[in-house]
């Protein structure tokens with residue numbers, strides 16, 4: 001029987017690496033819902049559709065085709081996997097994901113992924129809105145400073161320009177946007193297990209989650 005595990009939490013809490021590793025350890029699929037929001041934000045912005053243009057927004061959304069192809073995200077057939085990982089798209093995704101018609105358009109695409117087998121879904125509302133019936137739910141978080149430090153080191157090790165104060169400012173700003181929006185705000189889903197990773201390595205977080213998953217669904221997670 002297929003099952004869903006959800007991992008929600010703010011930007012930079014280590015969700016992506018942890019969710020990917022948990023999925024790999026369990027031998028199931030990984031669903032990065034943030035990548036879908038990033039892709040749609042990029043295409044809407046490039047098409048000059050502004051977040052408050054509701055009519056134009058709906059028109060544009062009805063024409064966009066997003067496909068998840070293993071590790072890649074395609075928009076209308078174009079691979080945008082690399083393009084969506086920039087500080088500009090961080091901010092665009094936070095802005096466009098607050099628009100109700102955007103969230104509505106992306107809901108069924110996310111739900112459909114369950115049809116392809118068991119998944120670890122990662123995002124901001126996967127445990128509360130997208131997969132409320134998930135077998136195990138986690139809320140992964142860390143202090144804004146710990147998250148900014150990680151993002152900073154990540155950028156430096158990837159040879160990208162990095163400014164710690166700017167990263168911290170952007171994290172605090174995105175937390176505010178993601179938690180205060182009217183629709184699907186970032187909150188801890190009912191029944192989720194709270195995991196503060198400020199003083200944990202990513203591998204410690206992965207093991208902690210795998211142990212909990214084994215308690216909740218012992219037959220699937222061996």
Ligand code: DC
Pocket residue numbers: 011012033034035037038090093094095097098122123124125126174178
């Ligand atoms: O996880 P991420 O940083 O790639 O997410 C990018 C943005 O998308 C983030 O600002 C919030 C939004 N998002 C969302 O609103 N709901 C989700 N399930 C996933 C992401």
